[in-house]
Amino acid sequence: MSTREIDRIEGTGIPVRGDNIDTDRIIPARFLKAITFDGLGDHVFEDDRAAMPGHPFSNPAYAGARILLVNENFGSGSSREHAPQALKRWGIDACVGESFAEIFRGNSLAIGLACVTAPRDVVGGLMTRVETAPATSLTLSVSDRVLDAAGERVAVTVEDQVRDALLAGTWDATGLLLDDFDVVRGVASRVPYVRGF
Amino acid sequence: MSRTLLQKVWDLHTVRRLPTGQTQLFIGLHLIHEVTTPKAFDMLRSRGIGVAFPERTFATTDHIIPTLDQARPFADPLAEAMLSALEGNCREFGIPLWNLDSERQGIVHVIGPELGLTQPGMTIACGDSHTSTHGALGAVAFGIGTSQVRDVLASQSLAMSPLKVRRISVDGELAAGVFAKDVVLEIIHRLGVKGGVGHAYEYGGSVVDGMSIDERLTVCNMSIEGGARVGYVNPDETTFDYLRGRPFAPEGEAFDRAVSWWRSMASDPGADYDDVVAIDGAEIEPRVTWGINPGQSVGVSQRIPAAGSNGGVAEALEFMGLAGGDPIRGTKIDVAFVGSCTNSRLSDLREAARIAKGQRVARHVKALVVPGSVAVRAAAEAEGLDQVFREAGFEWRGAGCSMCLAMNPDRLEGRQVCASSSNRNFKGRQGSPTGRTLLMSPAMVAAAALAGEVTDVRTVL
Ligand code: SF4
Numbered sequence: 001m002s003t004r005e006i007d008r009i010e011g012t013g014i015p016v017r018g019d020n021i022d023t024d025r026i027i028p029a030r031f032l033k034a035i036t037f038d039g040l041g042d043h044v045f046e047d048d049r050a051a052m053p054g055h056p057f058s059n060p061a062y063a064g065a066r067i068l069l070v071n072e073n074f075g076s077g078s079s080r081e082h083a084p085q086a087l088k089r090w091g092i093d094a095c096v097g098e099s100f101a102e103i104f105r106g107n108s109l110a111i112g113l114a115c116v117t118a119p120r121d122v123v124g125g126l127m128t129r130v131e132t133a134p135a136t137s138l139t140l141s142v143s144d145r146v147l148d149a150a151g152e153r154v155a156v157t158v159e160d161q162v163r164d165a166l167l168a169g170t171w172d173a174t175g176l177l178l179d180d181f182d183v184v185r186g187v188a189s190r191v192p193y194v195r196g197f
Numbered sequence: 198m199s200r201t202l203l204q205k206v207w208d209l210h211t212v213r214r215l216p217t218g219q220t221q222l223f224i225g226l227h228l229i230h231e232v233t234t235p236k237a238f239d240m241l242r243s244r245g246i247g248v249a250f251p252e253r254t255f256a257t258t259d260h261i262i263p264t265l266d267q268a269r270p271f272a273d274p275l276a277e278a279m280l281s282a283l284e285g286n287c288r289e290f291g292i293p294l295w296n297l298d299s300e301r302q303g304i305v306h307v308i309g310p311e312l313g314l315t316q317p318g319m320t321i322a323c324g325d326s327h328t329s330t331h332g333a334l335g336a337v338a339f340g341i342g343t344s345q346v347r348d349v350l351a352s353q354s355l356a357m358s359p360l361k362v363r364r365i366s367v368d369g370e371l372a373a374g375v376f377a378k379d380v381v382l383e384i385i386h387r388l389g390v391k392g393g394v395g396h397a398y399e400y401g402g403s404v405v406d407g408m409s410i411d412e413r414l415t416v417c418n419m420s421i422e423g424g425a426r427v428g429y430v431n432p433d434e435t436t437f438d439y440l441r442g443r444p445f446a447p448e449g450e451a452f453d454r455a456v457s458w459w460r461s462m463a464s465d466p467g468a469d470y471d472d473v474v475a476i477d478g479a480e481i482e483p484r485v486t487w488g489i490n491p492g493q494s495v496g497v498s499q500r501i502p503a504a505g506s507n508g509g510v511a512e513a514l515e516f517m518g519l520a521g522g523d524p525i526r527g528t529k530i531d532v533a534f535v536g537s538c539t540n541s542r543l544s545d546l547r548e549a550a551r552i553a554k555g556q557r558v559a560r561h562v563k564a565l566v567v568p569g570s571v572a573v574r575a576a577a578e579a580e581g582l583d584q585v586f587r588e589a590g591f592e593w594r595g596a597g598c599s600m601c602l603a604m605n606p607d608r609l610e611g612r613q614v615c616a617s618s619s620n621r622n623f624k625g626r627q628g629s630p631t632g633r634t635l636l637m638s639p640a641m642v643a644a645a646a647l648a649g650e651v652t653d654v655r656t657v658l
Contacts, residue, residue: 019509020390020490024623028630029602033261033275035235035282037343047630073391076424076490077623078602079326080233081342102394102426103326107342161358164217172344174244176215177352181249184354187212187223188250192458193316194225197451 005169006112009094009140011066013149014056015127016045021070022077023104027086029078040082041089057090061134067147069127070097071120075104084108094140096147096156098123109162112171114142116156126154142166199465201362202318202431203397206337206462210320212354219356225319226336227254227349228305229292231261232604233324235282237346238290248290250353255314256287256294259304261604264567264594267297276605290350301444303570303596306330306538310414311572313443316455317432318462322349327538327620329420332429333413334436335462337397339426360427361395361471366402369478374655376548377412378540378618378638380404382484382494384416384476385423390492393425396471399464400430404478410439411544418539419620422491431463483654485525486622486636488513493622494636497653500524516624517633518612526651528635530616532609533564533646534627535591535639537601537619541569545618545639546577550585552643552657558590559649565607566591567599591646603628616645 031043049055056062068087074097075083084107087095094114105115118126129149130136139148140156142163147156158166165171177184188194200208212221234256241247248254261276271277280296287294295301301308306327309315317335321328324346331338341355348355365388367380385392398420405413413430420428430436437456440446447455482496493513495501504511504521514521519528535541535549546568558564566586568574574596577583583593600607601619608628609615615627615634622634635651644652 018512022490022621022623024602024621024626028625029604030628032232033273033279033604035278036239037236047625050630073394073424076390077326077421077621079324079328079340079342081344084342099391099394101391101424103340103342103421107344110342110344110348159358161218165219168216170215170217173215173356174240174246174348174351176217177221177348177354177356178246180213181352183212184221184223184249184352187210188353191209191223191225193319193455194253197447197455197458 006114006166006171007142009066009114011138012062012064012135013067013069013126013130013138014062014065015069015130016056017071017127019072020076021074023075023080023083024077026075026083027080032080032082037082037085037089040086044086044090064091066091066093067138067140068092068095069123069130070095071123072098074100076101079103081107084111084113088113096123096126096140109165109171110173114140114166116140116158118154118156122154199468201399201464201468201470202335202429202462203337203360203362206318206320215356219358221354222320222357223354224322224349225253226314226321228309228321228323229254229256229346230305230325231258231279231283233343234286234346235279237343237350238286240347241350246351248292248350251291253353254292254350256283256292257302257305257308258283258296260598260602262297262597263606264597264599265606267595300571303572304538304541304598306418307541307569307573310334310410311570313440313446316440316446317436317459322355326421327418329426329428330414330418330538332417332420332427333410335429335432335459337427337429340421360397362399363393363396363472363474364399364401364470365474365476367400367404367476367478368402369404371404371478371481374483374640374658375481376638376640377408377415379481379484380478381416381419382491382636383481385419385492386494388423388474390422390490391424393420393423396425397427397429398423398425400428405430406433409544410435411542414542415539419491422620432459483638483641485641485651487517487519487525489516489622489624491620491622491636495525497526497651526653528651529614530562530635530645530650531613532615533562533642534600534615534617534619535642536565536567536569536599538569539620540618540639541567541573543573543576546573546582549639549643550582552640552654553589553591553647554585556589556647558646562646562649564591564646565594565600567594568596570596600627602626616642616651618642
């Protein structure tokens with residue numbers, strides 16, 4: 001169950017402005033009707049893109065971007081892991097935003113997609129910068145908690161637990177959870193409703 | 198030391214502290230359905246891992262199933278493939294599945310409580326964000342994604358970060374025509390759609406204490422819409438009475454022992470909360486959403502906020518085609534949907550039927566009633582609710598998620614406006630990318646169906 005350590009993520013950025021962008025918008029439910037995650041990358045933001053011709057995910061200037069810039073409460077709503085899966089399959093390896101919905105953040109971590117936060121003005125500044133110069137190279141360092149935008153360094157917040165999991169390569173938790181299975185059995189045998197009342 | 202229910206449950210289920218600082222939490226009950234699981238089982242297979250506690254996982258089918266013609270194979274080959282995958286996986290790993298031919302089939306969050314699987318003091322996980330619903334019985338219930346479904350199958354545990362607890366006390370008394378749905382829409386409106394991030398919501402106060410389990414389920418269901426992954430109500434006599442005699446509840450003396458343990462898991466008087474919010478129930482009106490997230494609602498007598506207001510109002514109004522400053526009452530609807538894990542239980546159908554009885558659905562409105570489970574459907578039919586609905590011009594359907602998220606044949610067309618008892622008014626949620634959703638209580642949906650527009654249910658009680 002080898003996973004890989006994640007620290008530096010380097011590439012161009014793609015800004016998607018707006019608060020409370022929910023997972024139904026990131027990947028509409030009709031694309032969940034499949035038994036794999038394959039091909040989801042082609043449908044990321046599909047309905048938003050259709051409704052908005054200038055959507056960043058339709059803009060060739062952002063093709064190949066690895067770092068997604070977002071505002072507040074990104075990924076709210078449905079628990080569908082298809083949302084971070086679709087982003088990842090499109091090419092995104094990190095999200096920098098003002099805040100993320102909890103399940104989205106957990107799902108992202110579980111597939112090695114780093115979500116880090118920064119204050120509104122910092123995110124806004126980065127968005128403007130990338131909009132003005134889409135080729136701007138961004139480097140996120142998880143260990144240093146820094147985002148470097150072509151030489152301009154800004155601090156980002158990464159929870160200790162997230163940082164440790166990414167750096168140690170334990171973001172895929174299954175191995176860790178099975179490490180000491182006897183302890184799990186021990187807990188099961190002390191929980192009254194499992195043991196039987 | 199005084200502890201909250203969340204802390205007690207958390208401590209009891211802690212396996213160990215992981216090297217990452219997260220807690221490995223034992224999951225007492227795992228519920229699965231066809232949408233978020235196929236890939237989880239694939240990952241198990243490719244890693245050569247089995248299901249650790251197959252007897253603690255239960256499966257049903259709800260999201261993709263048609264509510265009209267359920268003959269197999271389904272007309273939609275993708276839906277057929279998903280249900281087939283679930284069937285195959287349950288067979289292979291020894292997990293019980295309540296399929297379409299079962300009396301126990303239904304929306305996962307409806308059947309858990311109904312069967313007595315959901316009990317106080319439990320940890321519950323399900324690959325669905327509305328798993329928070331189960332907190333109504335005093336469980337701590339998490340919505341998870343597919344990789345975490347894999348984790349639970351493999352290890353019956355999850356790597357979790359701790360949660361804060363916000364106590365939300367709703368006191369006073371609700372006016373006639375004001376329901377649990379209105380209470381939770383009010384809470385989300387006040388605290389915001391991200392207000393609950395990092396928190397469990399503990400609901401209490403005289404209004405919540407006085408609620409039935411069905412009503413508490415509605416409130417806890419929408420915790421996630423306020424950003425709180427977990428919502429719960431402390432177990433009390435209402436909870437114990439509800440559970441007595443249910444298929445998976447303990448029996449006889451074991452039930453009494455269970456009750457004393459369940460009682461001990463409730464938050465202690467004087468428990469420490471990270472935050473406390475008080476709401477006067479008497480101030481709550483029937484509520485209606487006008488926007489594209491569940492926090493964007495107003496009382497039915499109020500006006501839609503002006504376009505210049507903060508918080509994405511302009512974007513929402515543009516999508517909804519509504520004018521800021523207009524009253525919400527009188528907004529025309531095309532479709533009325535009573536259903537979803539928020540409001541598809543027997544008591545919800547009774548409230549809607551009470552409004553519909555002897556009336557007619559407006560000619561231009563397509564109206565649907567979709568019971569949350571086969572058992573709800575049967576109970577409703579036993580008291581003639583199906584007749585009431587049919588005579589009023591509502592369609593009476595089979596159990597499932599239906600038009601809540603439209604992964605099945607039930608969906609909006611084009612720009613249709615739907616009065617809906619479900620939980621999400623996101624852009625495109627009900628199947629048409631440009632379709633529009635107005636969330637409200639089942640009684641308000643019924644009233645809107647009859648009038649053909651948003652109506653104050655208090656005027657037709
Ligand atoms: S009814 Fe709607 S919200 Fe509830 S489980 Fe089904 S799709 Fe999800």
